[in-house]
Amino acid sequence: MSKKIQIAVVGSGYVGLVAAVCFAEMGHDVICVDNDEVKVKALQGGDTLIHEDHLPELLNRYRNERVRFMTDLAEATRESEAIFIAVGTPQSESGDADLSHVEAVASEIARSINGYKVIVEKSTVPVYTNEWIRRVIERNGVGREMFDVVSNPEFLREGTAVSDFLHPDRIVVGADSERAAAVLSAIYAPLTTGEYYNVENIIPGPFTSTEPPPLLLTSTKSAEIIKHASNAFLALKISFINAVSNLCEAADANVEQVARGMGLDSRIGPKFLRPGIGYGGSCFPKDVAAFRSVAEQMGVDFSLLSEVEKINGAQKKRFMSKVQSALWTLRGKKLAVLGLAFKGETDDIRESPAIDLVEMLLAEGCAITAYDPAAMERAKAELPVSAQMGYASDAYAAAADADALLILTDWREFAELDLVRLNATLRYPIVIDGRNLYDPHMMSEHGFTYMSVGRPAAKPVREAVGA
Ligand code: UGA
Numbered sequence: 066m067s068k069k070i071q072i073a074v075v076g077s078g079y080v081g082l083v084a085a086v087c088f089a090e091m092g093h094d095v096i097c098v099d100n101d102e103v104k105v106k107a108l109q110g111g112d113t114l115i116h117e118d119h120l121p122e123l124l125n126r127y128r129n130e131r132v133r134f135m136t137d138l139a140e141a142t143r144e145s146e147a148i149f150i151a152v153g154t155p156q157s158e159s160g161d162a163d164l165s166h167v168e169a170v171a172s173e174i175a176r177s178i179n180g181y182k183v184i185v186e187k188s189t190v191p192v193y194t195n196e197w198i199r200r201v202i203e204r205n206g207v208g209r210e211m212f213d214v215v216s217n218p219e220f221l222r223e224g225t226a227v228s229d230f231l232h233p234d235r236i237v238v239g240a241d242s243e244r245a246a247a248v249l250s251a252i253y254a255p256l257t258t259g260e261y262y263n264v265e266n267i268i269p270g271p272f273t274s275t276e277p278p279p280l281l282l283t284s285t286k287s288a289e290i291i292k293h294a295s296n297a298f299l300a301l302k303i304s305f306i307n308a309v310s311n312l313c314e315a316a317d318a319n320v321e322q323v324a325r326g327m328g329l330d331s332r333i334g335p336k337f338l339r340p341g342i343g344y345g346g347s348c349f350p351k352d353v354a355a356f357r358s359v360a361e362q363m364g365v366d367f368s369l370l371s372e373v374e375k376i377n378g379a380q381k382k383r384f385m386s387k388v389q390s391a392l393w394t395l396r397g398k399k400l401a402v403l404g405l406a407f408k409g410e411t412d413d414i415r416e417s418p419a420i421d422l423v424e425m426l427l428a429e430g431c432a433i434t435a436y437d438p439a440a441m442e443r444a445k446a447e448l449p450v451s452a453q454m455g456y457a458s459d460a461y462a463a464a465a466d467a468d469a470l471l472i473l474t475d476w477r478e479f480a481e482l483d484l485v486r487l488n489a490t491l492r493y494p495i496v497i498d499g500r501n502l503y504d505p506h507m508m509s510e511h512g513f514t515y516m517s518v519g520r521p522a523a524k525p526v527r528e529a530v531g532a
């Protein structure tokens with residue numbers, strides 16, 4: 066049996082909340098601290114505040130028992146052996162990560178240390194952060210023997226966060242002391258020994274008790290770089306396929322075929338080769354900028370990352386040109402927009418390319434009716450209801466009498482529309498798909514003019530036959 070450990074998690078955002086309930090699911094006792102009282106009350110009452118599979122179920126199972134929510138970081142510090150810092154590291158003006166929340170939490174922890182503690186960076190932070198946290202704690206008069214700071218980056222994706230946490234490709238622990246490494250190894254033992262995968266009613270995922278996930282022990286600095294380098298590499302993969310998709314459009318080739326042909330090479334792999342309207346979300350844009358900035362500060366030329374960002378920004382403009390080429394003039398056009406979240410199966414609109422595109426279309430004088438299965442409430446704060454901007458209760462209501470339909474987020478349900486009904490609902494059967502959810506042949510057979518990313522445009526069969 067793995068040992069039960071008393072853990073504190075500071076921050077109840079995506080990473081903090083998911084980590085807190087998953088540690089409880091692994092058998093540990095957890096205190097989740099947030100300085101926002103309203104949030105703490107909501108979590109105590111069972112409201113997850115974010116749209117995430119399995120989260121309501123785990124929160125209800127453990128709240129106020131194995132996971133306690135509170136605002137008192139001092140108490141949580143005193144009661145815990147390991148304290149995970151999972152607060153926000155937003156992007157500052159210069160592209161750097163703003164570490165003021167991390168620093169504030171570190172100082173507060175320092176003031177309450179009452180015995181040996183392992184302080185764990187869970188937030189995505191630049192390579193020198195570990196050392197800074199250590200210095201801040203020492204400055205507050207805490208002796209070196211009273212604590213260790215380790216880096217344990219998180220690789221969960223929104224939408225699949227809980228199963229990513231409990232079935233991780235790898236667990237990275239960056240620790241410069243054996244004592245701290247032992248505490249982290251004990252925390253993850255239910256996963257790394259395979260014990261968790263033997264329990265009934267576990268969260269499903271790829272790992273089993275005979276094939277558990279690996280734990281990689283590294284230096285703290287390597288662990289910090291692993292996180293930034295992984296996100297930057299995935300962003301690079303997306304920008305690469307987006308650039309290839311532009312080449313495919315110019316050459317009249319099909320990027321889906323090209324991506325498949327590349328992805329079958331096991332050295333490349335098929336994942337993160339979906340072209341689209343550019344990556345968004347709270348991680349990739351921020352982390353690519355932060356990694357670029359870290360490299361700059363350390364005198365390393367990593368201008369490759371600037372290219373990744375450049376291609377990403379250009380991808381939205383390219384989509385705008387596609388809309389323009391399909392509709393000629395944009396002023397006064399009535400457009401249906403499917404999707405506002407930065408990707409499917411989440412209600413998160415942070416750095417969403419869909420929101421940016423809607424803003425660009427509104428600036429061109431289009432009238433927009435949007436539908437998103439989960440992100441509309443959040444979107445209304447960015448794109449308030451107006452004469453130009455409206456929201457619909459489903460995809461068909463959004464499409465009613467529209468001059469064209471735009472697909473901006475890869476929600477599964479958007480790939481399963483009733484095409485006959487959609488065609489009858491739109492004023493003109495034009496679909497411009499920024500996520501390649503449909504087969505161009507099928508769209509042309511259903512009478513649509515269909516434009517997507519990196520594939521030849523399709524014309525309605527009727528028109529093609531008559532032409
Ligand atoms: C990302 C990473 O995938 C996680 O491993 C990491 O833990 C997380 O950031 C983080 O640092 O916290 P996430 O932001 O939830 O996770 O979303 P992804 O699924 O990675 O998608 C990011 C963006 O790339 C989305 O806008 C998505 O639509 C886009 N994307 C993704 C593509 O355009 N093409 C692809 O092939 C894949």
